[in-house]
Amino acid sequence: MQTKDIREKILNFMREESYAPMTSEELVDALGHDVNPNKFWDELLALEQNGEIIKTRFETYGLPEKMGLVAGRFQLTSKGFGFVIPDNKGDRPDVFIPPRALHGAMNNDRVLARVNNAVQGKKPEGEILRIITHANNKVVGVFHQTGDFAFVTPDDKRIGQDVYVMRKHFNGAKDGQKVVVEITEWPQEHRKAEGKVTEVLGNIGDVGLEILSIIKQNDLPLTFPDEVLEASRKVPKSIKKSELAGRRDLRERTVVTVDGEDAKDLDDAVYVEQINDNEYLLGVYIADVSYYVTEDSVLDKEARERGTSVYLVDRVLPMLPERLSNGICSLNAGEDRLSMACEMHIDKMGKVLSYEIFPAVINVRHRLSYNIVRAILAGDKEMCDKYEDILPMIARMDILRQILHDKRARRGAVDFDLPEQKVILDEKLHPIEIVQRIHGNAESIIE
Structure with missing residues (x-):
């Protein structure tokens, strides 16, 4: 068993x-x-x-739960009180924990709490009995030296308390610097957490320091282990003829990618064809990453550990090494790429008449951006001349977009067109402007 x-x-x-x-x-x-x-x-x-x-x-x-106790994740607020979010929550309410009843618990710790049934209110109130697992073994913050000891004030205000550092654990940190401190002694009811500085990130005001602090605070990996890089180097840079067996050859189709201007890893492409007056063929092609990243391989385990690529203001922390994410697993224009295809036949009312999913090989004709598609739809002469070969398909894409949008509207879907901002950086990575992202037909075509 x-x-x-x-x-x-x-x-x-x-x-x-x-x-x-x-x-x-x-x-x-x-x-x-x-x-x-x-x-x-x-x-x-x-x-x-x-x-x-x-x-x-x-x-x-x-x-x-049968003993008036609750096990769950503790969520601390910047005001000093918090809530225990029960495991297997269901209809069980969160448990309010006042500041006097934290007993050393920190934000995101997994805890065991006793519910005080004598306290009346909308939410049950309780106290922390035991910390099952600690969540914050490393903390990013500002180093403040006072004689032979120092305190690190966390960037994350929800952590709720400074970390005490003895002189022998300064490890070169200077007053006012941003550091990473590893907790060596967990806080008690009347005693702060103790720790040692493991990394000095830089001085306040250094370019890129805040982004680096976010990366360290969330324990995001900046590099790949040597064995993962070695495994990625064994992946070929181009596909072999023998790898095409069992795949449908769609390299003659005018398949295109449409992404943001600064996108590096292009993992999806599209194609639209009008079959007759009442029917369209929509092809969606996704990079066949699983062909190169096999189950339980070194690359697969690393990707599962990371979970996703992380997009920050000035960089991307990819889920796979660059040789794959920006190379053979990226649908770069003009290069043969293995993909998984889904082709759908859709009528003028947006109904999917049939679909088929199959492995394919494609060759992206153009790498388009939202701005390029927007300019083509607006009739920009320069863009229309440059992409003359796909103008009819771009028009069909916009027609099909409207058909599918109308179908969603008929079904009562809510259109969450919320404003989104983008930070513009200069060559030295200083923020120089915050602009609102444009969300128009070009973006909706892909969405």
Whole structure:
């Protein structure tokens, strides 16, 4: 029996209405052949340590919610109070925790709290009993030296308290610098957290310091491990003829990409053709990353760990090394690329008549930007002359966009056209202007 199965057996048994707290011996006897006795003890301990079950002073076990307790994530506000967001929330309300009842808990810690049923209010009120797991083992902030000791004031005001640093742990930090401090002693009720400086990020006002601080505060990776880079170097820069077997060859189609001006990794492309007076063919082509990043490979594990690419004001932290994200896995114009295709036949009312998903090979004809498409739709002569070969398709794309928009409107969809800003940087990465992003037909074509 798998570990997960044993834990679910224990939890499901305790969730039964008739369950009353039992000792570990009584539990294993009651579960009988449903669990492996040799693994039962380890899983019971793991559930207790994770706060999913509680061990009472009578050496019996039960669920927190049946004992007036709540396990969950603690969310601290900048005003000093916070809330415990319960695990498996469902219809269970958050638990308000006043400043006097934090007992050393920090923002995003996983905690166990007792609910005070005597306090009346819209939200239940409680106090932190135990910190199950700490979330802030590293903190970014400003280093303030006072004689032989210092304090680091966190950038994130929700952390709620300074971190004390002894002189032997300054590691070259100077007063007023931005640093990363690793917590070595967690806070107690009347005692601040202690830590040591692990990295000096720079002086206040340095170019790029605030972005670097955000990266460090969120523990975002700036580099890839050597084994990941080595694996990426083994991926070819171009596709081989043998790799085309079993793929539909669509390289003659006028497929285009449409992205922002500063996009680097181009992972989707489109094509529109009018079949007859009542039918359009819409082709959407996604870079076939899975061909190069196979399941459970070094590259796959790194990508899963990162979860997504992160787009910041002055840089992108990619999910995959640049050789893949900007190379073979990017649908660069004029280069053969492997893709997964979805081709749909859509009528003039926006109804999808049929669709097909299949592996393909494409060659993007043009790398377009929203500004280019916007200019073409507005009749800009220079852009229309430059992209004369795809003018009819751009017009069809806009027609199909309107058809699909009208269909959404008929179905009662809400159009959230919210303003969005973009920070313009100069060559030295200083912000020089904040402009509102244009969101028009060009953007809607892709969306």
